[in-house]
Structure formats: structure tokens, C-alpha cells
Amino acid sequence: MVTVMELYQLLPRTNCKLCGEATCMAFAVGLLSRKKNISECTPLLEENFKKQKEILESLLLPTKGAEETGMIVHPELCTGCGNCVVACPVDVANDPHGAGIGRAPTNDKVIFKVVEGKVVASNIKECRRFGKNRVLCYACIDPCPVGAIEFV
Amino acid sequence: MPIDVGKFLKSPEYEIKITTYRDIFQVEALERDRFGEEYRKLSACIMMGRNDLKKMGLKAGDRVRVSNNCGSVVVEVKETKREEPGGLAFMVNSPWSNALVSGDTGGKGIPEFKNINAKVSLVKDEVTTLESLIGIFRK
Amino acid sequence: MVTCTGCGLLCDDIEVVVENGKIKETRNACRRGAARMRGCMNRLSPSVNQKPSDIKNCIRKAADILRNARSPMLFGWSNSTCEAQLKGIQLARKLNAAIDDTSSFCQGILIEKVLQKKFRTCSLEDIRDKADVLVYWGSDAQDSLPRHLSRFSYFPRGESRQRGYEEDRIAIAIDVRESNTAKICKGHFYRIPLKGDWDFILALMDALSGKVPSYDSKKMLELASIMKKAEFGAIFLGIGLTYSIKEDFDILQKLADMLPNINIMPMVGPYNMRGFNEALFKETSFVNRVKFDGKASHDSSYSIVEALRNKSIDTLLIVGSDPLSSLPRSAISHLANIPIICIDPCVTLTSRIASVTIPCAYSGVENGGSAVRMDGKVVELTKILTTNFPSDEEILTRLTEAL
Ligand code: SF4
Numbered sequence: 004m005v006t007v008m009e010l011y012q013l014l015p016r017t018n019c020k021l022c023g024e025a026t027c028m029a030f031a032v033g034l035l036s037r038k039k040n041i042s043e044c045t046p047l048l049e050e051n052f053k054k055q056k057e058i059l060e061s062l063l064l065p066t067k068g069a070e071e072t073g074m075i076v077h078p079e080l081c082t083g084c085g086n087c088v089v090a091c092p093v094d095v096a097n098d099p100h101g102a103g104i105g106r107a108p109t110n111d112k113v114i115f116k117v118v119e120g121k122v123v124a125s126n127i128k129e130c131r132r133f134g135k136n137r138v139l140c141y142a143c144i145d146p147c148p149v150g151a152i153e154f155v
Numbered sequence: 156m157p158i159d160v161g162k163f164l165k166s167p168e169y170e171i172k173i174t175t176y177r178d179i180f181q182v183e184a185l186e187r188d189r190f191g192e193e194y195r196k197l198s199a200c201i202m203m204g205r206n207d208l209k210k211m212g213l214k215a216g217d218r219v220r221v222s223n224n225c226g227s228v229v230v231e232v233k234e235t236k237r238e239e240p241g242g243l244a245f246m247v248n249s250p251w252s253n254a255l256v257s258g259d260t261g262g263k264g265i266p267e268f269k270n271i272n273a274k275v276s277l278v279k280d281e282v283t284t285l286e287s288l289i290g291i292f293r294k
Numbered sequence: 295m296v297t298c299t300g301c302g303l304l305c306d307d308i309e310v311v312v313e314n315g316k317i318k319e320t321r322n323a324c325r326r327g328a329a330r331m332r333g334c335m336n337r338l339s340p341s342v343n344q345k346p347s348d349i350k351n352c353i354r355k356a357a358d359i360l361r362n363a364r365s366p367m368l369f370g371w372s373n374s375t376c377e378a379q380l381k382g383i384q385l386a387r388k389l390n391a392a393i394d395d396t397s398s399f400c401q402g403i404l405i406e407k408v409l410q411k412k413f414r415t416c417s418l419e420d421i422r423d424k425a426d427v428l429v430y431w432g433s434d435a436q437d438s439l440p441r442h443l444s445r446f447s448y449f450p451r452g453e454s455r456q457r458g459y460e461e462d463r464i465a466i467a468i469d470v471r472e473s474n475t476a477k478i479c480k481g482h483f484y485r486i487p488l489k490g491d492w493d494f495i496l497a498l499m500d501a502l503s504g505k506v507p508s509y510d511s512k513k514m515l516e517l518a519s520i521m522k523k524a525e526f527g528a529i530f531l532g533i534g535l536t537y538s539i540k541e542d543f544d545i546l547q548k549l550a551d552m553l554p555n556i557n558i559m560p561m562v563g564p565y566n567m568r569g570f571n572e573a574l575f576k577e578t579s580f581v582n583r584v585k586f587d588g589k590a591s592h593d594s595s596y597s598i599v600e601a602l603r604n605k606s607i608d609t610l611l612i613v614g615s616d617p618l619s620s621l622p623r624s625a626i627s628h629l630a631n632i633p634i635i636c637i638d639p640c641v642t643l644t645s646r647i648a649s650v651t652i653p654c655a656y657s658g659v660e661n662g663g664s665a666v667r668m669d670g671k672v673v674e675l676t677k678i679l680t681t682n683f684p685s686d687e688e689i690l691t692r693l694t695e696a697l
């Protein structure tokens with residue numbers, strides 16, 4: 004997982020504020036949490052930063068799957084155990100007699116499903132970490148024995 | 156020609172205890188192709204905690220010979236994902252670990268799959284192939 | 295919905311997408327189950343003395359070998375349907391053969407105790423609906439029965455456990471290794487030294503009876519109090535525990551007797567090991583290691599490991615198992631001396647040295663039937679794909695006829 008420091012090192016580090024952030028460091032934090040886009044740092048578009056921009060893009064690539072909630076799933080680590088499917092409060096609320104009691108989801112309103120032995124996340128906007136009444140929910144991270152789900 | 160001193164120095168041997176376990180990724184590879192590269196990669200290895208590795212001067216990716224009076228195999232060293240109290244190494248259940256398990260069950264019919272005493276030492280040899288483990292059984 | 299034969303949980307809520315006679319996608323099956331449904335790359339082909347043949351000829355050859363055998367053994371069975379297992383037991387009777395299955399070096403002893411009703415036990419649905427204390431002992435359920443915690447034991451919101459794992463259930467792991475299951479049991483992981491189960495049980499019994507345990511007393515007292523307070527608990531006995539205390543299971547019974555609200559359930563890896571144990575138990579009152587000769591006798595010398603070590607068998611018929619891969623090499627040199635007949639969907643290490651190989655269908659994918667879940671519930675298997683391979687049941691029937 005890429006760190007804020009790694010991203011920061013690759014920015015112009017002039018704190019010019021053109022990106023709308025007060026410092027390059029703040030911009031790096033924004034990048035990591037997907038609130039900011041690389042192209043918003045206009046100085047980075049200049050020719051002499053070409054190389055750094057490419058590295059930044061490649062560093063941020065693996066997390067491209069993250070939606071606005073910042074959720075990333077790593078199917079290659081996942082064992083398909085279904086713990087997250089059953090533990091996620093949204094899945095329980097939307098499918099109380101399927102996912103809620105440990106069985107296969109019976110509708111498409113759940114966030115997690117297991118396909119080909121690996122987890123697939125959809126309806127991510129329903130996640131309790133997202134929206135107006137957001138809460139810092141860990142119900143899919145803690146039950147996962149292999150760290151296949153993370154939020155950035 | 157300079158003499159390669161390392162060639163004459165035998166790597167030190169360490170006594171270890173090994174226990175076997177099961178791993179879902181290895182079982183997946185077994186279901187697909189028990190003769191395949193993936194299964195070999197996930198099976199022919201020994202896992203140790205960081206401190207034990209350090210004590211023996213080993214690092215992940217090294218190859219070691221693990222032997223006892225039942226058999227001897229060359230496998231790859233891996234580091235455990237979690238902190239270990241030390242003194243115990245892990246091998247996933249496979250023909251490689253079974254080369255080291257004692258067949259003496261005290262007449263009870265249950266071998267000591269989970270309690271293996273062996274010696275490890277760093278080697279340059281290639282990892283033992285499945286073919287060589289089957290070889291002696293051919294008629 | 296189809297049933298997965300990837301492990302002893304026999305999940306019956308699997309969806310499959312079939313395209314061009316192949317399974318294109320599985321849904322709800324774990325990684326292990328998905329792999330089982332995809333099947334192997336190397337299907338076994340019929341052969342006699344390592345030369346290609348056809349199934350008809352292979353069966354004739356196998357019958358010849360068995361007819362000439364003085365002390366044959368029929369081994370495997372935990373990856374076959376109940377129907378095939380019954381055929382196997384009948385065949386053993388007819389041949390006056392020994393019969394044993396993989397439970398012989400696995401959970402057989404514990405399953406026998408359960409069938410003899412020496413332990414209080416329950417169904418997985420009971421656990422899902424009622425259990426508040428779950429103990430995974432020497433068992434990494436996450437890797438061997440991957441959906442155990444999500445379908446039945448820890449995570450589901452059961453009938454009287456509506457608040458789910460967060461508040462209504464406590465999960466405890468006792469193990470020598472910090473397994474994936476232990477990781478989930480975070481606050482309640484008891485790491486024991488290799489072969490430390492015995493001392494752990496003694497210390498726990500001390501704590502339960504109000505004595506100060508000799509071993510890690512603070513944690514033991516805490517564990518004892520959780521177990522005593524359980525309204526409906528379960529101890530899942532894994533193979534780690536079985537191997538560790540294989541000498542004497544009476545101590546487990548004593549422990550169970552001290553815990554009236556706790557059920558005992560052995561974990562069963564292969565999908566139908568319990569099925570075989572139950573079938574043989576019904577016929578002979580033993581779960582494995584039986585030799586027929588008019589009557590049925592039971593002895594550890596009829597276990598696959600001892601029989602090979604003592605070189606007391608002269609022919610081995612194997613159904614759905616790979617002893618060359620799963621048994622200690624130092625015990626099985628006899629495999630090189632005797633004719634082996636292998637019935638399996640896939641090429642195995644053992645099939646490579648077999649005198650006769652007979653390919654069969656993948657049970658639960660290419661043929662249906664029934665199987666017994668780890669807790670004793672009978673589950674129907676589904677035929678998903680059509681195939682030209684006969685089922686192992688059919689092969690055993692034809693083999694019996696050819697004799
Ligand atoms: S625009 Fe770029 S250089 Fe300027 S402050 Fe933002 S990150 Fe730093």
C-alpha cells in the first residue's frame with residue numbers, strides 16, 4: 004500500500020496552492036483518499052515533472068477500483084469465506100433471510116457477493132461509510148482473516 | 156584461480172520442530188493440478204517466524220534441506236505472516252512434508268503428522284521435484 | 295441451487311452458470327468449493343499396467359486382480375457418494391477384504407464416539423440459531439471448512455442470536471498456530487505449545503472445578519468462566535487436537551461431562567467421510583478399519599497405515615484418494631510391491647504407479663447421490679454436467695458383477 008509520504012515526495016513540493024489545497028502534503032493526503040485527482044496539480048503537468056507524474060499515476064493505479072467510499076477489495080487474497088457478506092450491516096438489513104442468516108444472498112441489494120470463489124463488491128454507495136449519516140464501520144474489515152478489504 | 160572457500164564450508168545445521176497445517180490456496184492448487192507448478196510453489200516450502208530465520212541466518216526465498224531419519228527434501232523458506240513465539244516451523248500438508256513424517260505410529264495407525272523433528276541447513280540445490288518423490292514407488 | 299462437495303459443510307446454496315457443457319462461473323462457493331467445481335486439469339484415463347485401455351477391459355482386469363488376491367484392502371471412500379460407499383462395503387464383504395477410509399488417520403476416533411453417543415452433539419442449524427460460545431480447538435475452520443464461520447457458527451444472525459457475532463457470540467481459538475481462524479478470535483486466542491492440548495485440558499478442568507490451574511491460571515479461569523456461563527456452546531474438535539491426544543479420548547469425555555451446556559462436534563474435512571463412517575457403523579458397529587471374513591472384525595492392524603507398514607495386504611483398491619500423497623513416505627514402501635487399482639476422476643500420485651486405473655465422474659458435479667454433512671445431516675448432491683465417465687458407484691457395481 005502506498006503511503007502519503009511516498010506520494011508527497013513525488014509532488015512539486017512548492018506549496019503553490021494551485022490545486023486548492025494549502026500544502027502539497029495536504030494534496031498528497033487528498034490523492035490517497037481519492038478526493039483529489041493528479042491533474043488538479045497543474046504544475047505537475049509541466050514537462051520537467053513528466054517522470055514524477057508517471058510514477059504517481061502508477062502508484063495510484065492499484066487503488067483505481069476504489070469508489071467514492073474508498074473501498075478496495077483484493078480478490079487475490081480473498082478465500083471466499085463469506086464472512087464479510089454476512090457481517091456487513093447493509094447486507095443484513097437488505098437481505099435478512101439470506102445473507103443475514105449466513106446463506107447465499109437472495110437479492111441484488113447486498114454489497115458483497117462471492118463469485119468464482121472471490122468477493123465482489125457492488126452497491127458501494129449503500130456503505131455506511133458513505134453519505135450524510137456516515138459512520139466509521141469496520142464490519143467487513145474485522146471479520147476478514149486475510150485483509151482482503153480495506154478503505155483508503 | 157582463487158579458491159572458493161564457501162564451497163568447502165558446510166552450512167550449519169539447526170534442529171527444528173515442524174508442525175503441518177492446511178492452506179486454502181494450496182488446496183485450490185491441488186484441486187486444479189497436483190502436478191502443477193502452482194501446487195509445488197505453495198507446497199514445497201517451510202514457514203518460520205522472523206526471529207527463527209534470523210537465528211539461523213536464513214531469509215525468505217532461500218532454499219534449505221530439511222532432513223531426518225525418515226527422509227530429506229529441499230524446500231523454499233518463507234516467513235510467517237504473523238509474529239511467532241519461535242521454535243516451531245510450519246509446513247503445509249503435502250508429499251514434501253510427508254517425506255519427513257515418521258511412519259511409526261506405535262501400532263495406532265495415526266502417524267505424527269503434526270510433530271516432526273528435523274534438521275535444516277541452507278543449500279543451493281533445487282527444490283525436490285514431485286517426480287523424485289514418486290520415483291521409488293514405480294514398479 | 296446446487297450442492298458443493300468441496301468440504302464437509304456441503305453448502306447447498308451454490309449457483310452455477312453452465313455454458314457449453316462446462317461450469318463457467320460459480321456463485322456463493324468459497325475459493326475451495328469453486329476450485330472443486332472447476333475440477334482438475336488432468337483427468338484420469340483408463341489404463342492397465344500403465345498402457346492405455348478402455349474402461350470395460352480395466353474392470354475385467356481389476357476383477358482378475360481382486361479374484362486372485364489373498365488379502366485385499368479397499369481404501370478411500372471419503373470423496374464418494376453414500377451410494378458408492380455402500381457398494382464398496384458390499385464388495386469388501388463379498389471379497390472377505392479389509393476396508394478402511396481416510397478417517398483412519400483423521401477424525402475417525404471422534405466420529406465413532408459421536409455415533410456411539412458418548413458426546414452430546416447438535417446440528418449446525420442449532421449452532422446457527424442458538425450458540426453463544428464457540429470454541430475452535432486445533433481446527434483452522436477458515437482454511438479447511440471455509441464457510442463454517444459465516445454460514446453456521448460465528449457471523450450469522452440466528453433465531454435467538456439476533457444481534458449476531460458483535461454482541462451475542464464469543465469465538466475462541468485454541469491452537470499451536472495463529473491460523474486465520476485464530477485471527478478472527480482475536481481477543482480469545484489461546485496459543486498452546488506443540489502437544490500441549492493434554493495439559494491445557496487438565497488446566498481447564500481444574501479451573502472449571504474451582505481449583506487454581508497449574509498453567510496460565512488467569513487466562514484459564516477466564517476461559518472456564520466463559521464456558522460455564524454458556525447457554526448453548528459448541529466445541530469444534532479439529533485434527534490438531536485429534537493428533538495431539540490420540541492416545542486417550544476419555545479425557546475429552548470427562549471435560550465434556552463438566553460442561554453440560556456445551557456440544558461437541560468433530561470437524562470433518564472431506565465431503566463424505568462421515569457418510570462412510572456412518573454406513574460402516576450401521577453394518578458392523580465400527581467406523582473404519584474393518585476386515586470381513588463371514589463376520590466383521592475391527593483392529594488397528596486393518597488401518598491403511600498399519601496394513602502397509604506390516605505388509606499384510608497383497609492388493610489395494612483405492613477410490614477417490616491419493617495415499618502416496620497424503621501418507622508418510624516412510625510407512626508406504628509396500629505400495630511398490632502390490633497391485634493397485636485406482637478409481638478416481640483425476641490423475642493422482644498413486645494412479646501413476648497403479649496397475650489399473652479407472653476414471654470416474656466427479657461426484658456432486660457429474661453425478662448425483664447423497665452425502666452426510668459433518669454434523670450428520672443427509673444432503674442431496676446434484677448432477678450439474680453430463681459426462682461419459684461412469685460414476686464410482688457404477689464402476690463398483692460393474693466390478694462386483696465381473697467377479
Ligand atoms: S498544486 Fe501541486 S505543487 Fe501546488 S500545492 Fe498543490 S500539490 Fe503542491
Ligand code: SF4
Pocket residue numbers: 090091092093094114129130131132140141142143144
Ligand atoms: S464498511 Fe460497513 S457498511 Fe460499509 S461495506 Fe463494510 S461492513 Fe458494509
Ligand code: SF4
Pocket residue numbers: 080081082083084085086087088117121122146147148149150151152
Ligand atoms: S473479503 Fe475477506 S471476509 Fe470477505 S469473503 Fe474474502 S476473505 Fe472472506
Ligand code: SF4
Pocket residue numbers: 298299300301302303304305322323324325326327328439440441442
Ligand atoms: S465451505 Fe465447503 S462446501 Fe461450502 S462452498 Fe466452501 S468448499 Fe464448498
